[in-house]
Amino acid sequence: MYEQLKTNGSNFEIVYVSSDEDLNAFNNYHALMPWLAIPFSDLETKKALNRKFDIEGIPCLVILQPNSNKDDATLHEGVELVYRYGVRAFPFTKERLENLLEEEREKHERQTLTNLITNHDRDYLLGHPSPKQVPVASMVGKTVGLYFSAQWCVPCVKFIPRLISIYQKIKQMLVKNGDQEDFEIVFVSNDRDQESFDSYFNTMPWLALPFGDPTVKELAKHFDVHGIPCLIIIGPDGKTVTKQGRNLINLYQENAYPFTEAKVELLEKQMDEEAKSLPRSVYHPGHRHELNLVSEGNGGGPFICCDCDEQGCGWAYQCLECGYEVHPKCVTTADRASTGQ
Incomplete structure (x- = not known):
């Protein structure tokens, strides 16, 4: 972006404010940058800038406008x-950002499955056995999960067996119920090379975008994906149902399908009813303190289960002494296993 703006003659500059530990690290890192830098030895200026802009983490890019006397002149x-x-973000003004947000809203309103996962050079997805090509047109009208993942990602590798199991159960459920609707998943790879992609995709029963396809980056930007694994659910009408597919599967398994707000609301009510029969406190194997049942309204909220390492929300068993939290289903499973029931 920087080089493109400079080539276009745009009035834009970057100044590197180092957090490097030593001069050698600073020199090596700054050598990769085409812009300016605060000298490594100028600690006072660096500290003053960190205080002035309340920097809490890096990387951080603070944008300063020429009209620095205005309230919206500083953008963090x-x-x-x-x-x-x-x-396209340049010149980072309030007006420009409002225009970009409006463009995004219009793009989401016009969203269809076809314009999401095809491009001018490709109207198919990869299937099994490779290199089978599945027309995107055959996916229209289905509920589709866009699964952002990579073989190098440890949480992805841990999540994939669960997702495969839930995927197969949903497919079986739809066949059993005689439903006309269908469910499919498309692997959107963040792998680092073709070999890793091929190896990882071969473990999956669903479809995939080709490795290195430009649509991968476009989808990540369109859905603002910052971390993996991530499962975006697209409805039969081609509109986004939820970006929380992974969390819903962790909470409700195959019952989460079709992932709509109405279904989630129903499941939450069912969970509230089930919670009425749960013990108010338990002792969980692997933790020495008593765990108390809490709801989202009194301390539950979003959490990472200390038993299965997946996100949860709503009801949880929580240690009031140290913050240890687990899904109610994980406590039940562990207790039964430990007692031989």
Whole structure:
């Protein structure tokens, strides 16, 4: 982006404010950058800038406008804006960002499955056995999960067996019920090379975008995907149902299908009813303190289960002494296993 703006003659510059531990690290890192830098030895200026802009983490890109006397002249979300919009974010003014947001809203309103996962050079997905090609047109009208993942990602590798199991159960459920609707998943790879992609995709029973396809980056930007694994659910009408597919599967398994707000609301009510019969406190194998049942309204909220390492929300068993939290289903499973029931 920087080089493109400079080539276009745009009035834009970057100044590197180092957090490197030593001069050698600073020199090596700054050598990769085409822009300016605060000298490594100028600690006072670096500290003053960190205080002035309340820097809490890096990377951080603070945008300063020429009209620095105005309230909107300082923008702290530079990294996110560059990631989402690239050179289109320039000149980072309030008006420009409002226009970009409006363009995004219009794009989401016009969204269809076809314009999401095809491009001018490709109207198919990869299937099994490779290199089978499945027309995207055959996917229209289905509920589709876009699964952002990679073989190098440990949470992805841990999640994939669960997702495969739930995927197969949903497919079986739809066949058993005689439903006309269908469910499919499309692997959107963040793998680092073709070999890793091929190896990982061969473990999956669903479809995939080709490795290195430009649509991969476009989808990540369109859905603002910052971490993996991530499962975006697209409805039969081609509109986004939820970006929380992974969490819903962890909470409700195959019952989460079709992942709509109405279905989630129903499941939450069922969970509230089931919670009435749960013990108010338990002792969980692997943790020495008593765990108390809490709801989202009194301390539950979003959490990472200390038993299965997956996200949860709503009801949880929580240690009031140290913050240890587990899904109610994980406590039940562990207790039964430990007692031989």
